[in-house]
Amino acid sequence: MRHFDILIAGAGHAGAQAAITLRQLGFSGSIGLIGAEEDLPYERPPLSKEYFAGEKSFDRLLLRPRAFWLDRNIETFTGLRVDTIDVGRKRAGTSRHEFEYGKLIWAAGGTPRLLTCPGANAGNVHVIRQRGDVDRIRAQLDRVSCATIVGGGYIGLEAASVLTKLGKKVVLLEAQKRVLERVAGEQLSQFFEEEHRRHGVDLRTGAGVEAIEIVAETATAVVTREGERIVTDMLIVGIGILPEIGPLASAGAAVGDGVHVDEYCRTSLADIYAIGDCASHINAFANGKRVRLESIQNAHDQAKTVAAHIVGIDSPYDALPWFWSNQFDLKLQTAGISRGHDQTVMRGDPARRSFSILYLRGGRLIALDCVNSVKDYVQGRAHIMSGAVLSPALLANDSIALKDIAST
Template structure:
């Protein structure tokens, strides 16, 4: 047991990252005071189901709430829902909330991100939805009635997952995207085309290389889109899904180092202030394997980074070495992606791409695996991770041959 009765550790952020940090503190024997600030009125919950199982009617909020209220009481976590942290004073070691200034010894930022807003005409009209929080998903869920129509601006993960959930509810869906393929920034054009075919096969009207100029309104309510070519899309509801913006304003105002779109942290997830750590969407972290700073907005970071940050807060030597990871489920397609390949040389495939049962590999110029994605192929994730971590050149013939184990691909 770590005897630090006088210590106060504060966590800012009521999502998965904040909840897992509180959990890790108690599991590691910290018996000081833990205060967890959540700006929503709900207990901390996981966000991926909002665009997947929740909209598909397969899960309710309780199914993806991290811990029930009794857990916080049993573990003496001072959970303050509906409470926004207004500022941080690193010199005084205080955080300010409405009507109170609270002292801290160590501080963890897990403030997540928010949707990027459109600035086109009609973007603030009734019937225009953004999806980040449970209340957003609940409002959208109520609005998606069978036989209605939905226009989605943006073919990223959120946009496509909502499109899939809506189609399963027999809603007409149009998705508009400026790029040549969906998900082009995440997986590139070749794999993006797989998702384009998937959605078109399920009846989505997918408009690529198309710009939205205006959200059309009637009596203040969104009724569709006006596109760059002058054509229009009629819709009962509009979802804007054009990316996320990390909530780093608290860190910036506190004088912490920021850059690369987030709060700069070392491999222990410590910020430029030795008593403040950051995890999740906001953390631009030095990665020991890739020898560069990485920031990703995915569930796995919120799940796994808090334990490393907590170790550092307690004076232990820990580094975050997990490979970037994300997953999606759309219609009958399930996939996992692991690795980091912003500058890959090419993508090669193992399996049946047209039948959407394959593994894709992102390679550098020396035929080393930078990242891999298994689509409807399971029990290969560990093999993919091993190929990435080894940094060894691979034999391309063995890599793409489904009759050979992936381990045989190392040259």
């Protein structure tokens, strides 16, 4: 049986970063990085952006070249999944080997939610989570003139933007009343809905999928809950993920929507940490609520917290959440968590396609959505961090830089 001082389950952004930071901090023990995918750790965001559009090759997505892992003595295992954890004996089981660990870092991300209606597993119904998903979609694209996207979250909207650019007719179905309902305020949703329609996307809100018609194992039409039949050559489903927590839950970890972790990303199980999309933590920027964030920032910063904790540095996780999305020629940058705001302020003009929406609670800036507005994004972050009470009238005046606005 192999023993690793640090065993990492999941070789995505969080797992890879944990291994990288451990070595940066001088950790000299053995590190094993086990990933269920066949590839070495790679960047996931381009899967619905440049890689999907065919503008970036896969080798440019690799987080580090193969030699990096060898040089740092980080042993990588690809195509291997940790299925079981024995907390008492400190062992992690896979189909091929059993590993013994000193400490285990669980960084297994999430699995896309799938439609459950008839026809949902046809060969041209796709998700976008892994490189292989996009390769399968791209291999079919020549035969696609109309595509249907289910879900108006970031991945669905980004996919719609790419497919439109590639000259495909796109129908986007969002079951909620507006796109981005889970993550953004109404004004931002409205702006993106208008942009997508302006680019020719047939975007429908309040539209659920009832069934998918198939002919010879291929989806040919989508039937909505309202009874409409939409002819399609392909479906892409972007309706969120389920955190990958099965083995931890079976081992007795405290779980909810994700594995519960404390400020050092420790689970309730001895010597087991959890980081990234699969972990839920209490976040000061979410009004002290428990949240599970799905972002590179969170994966990266939680990985650094764990690595620091392992080498004895006391650095609790308290990073400001941030996120970005690219659609058409729009760069959205978000900082903070807008949930729970009681006031919004618009800076700039959506008609000029450069503006920011500021979210306040009790007069304090808690989050920003900045569209083609990098300065506001950079300068607004400092106000979120400071927690100062700010004048909404001054914030709305885009002739005054955010950095020049003092607390009231």
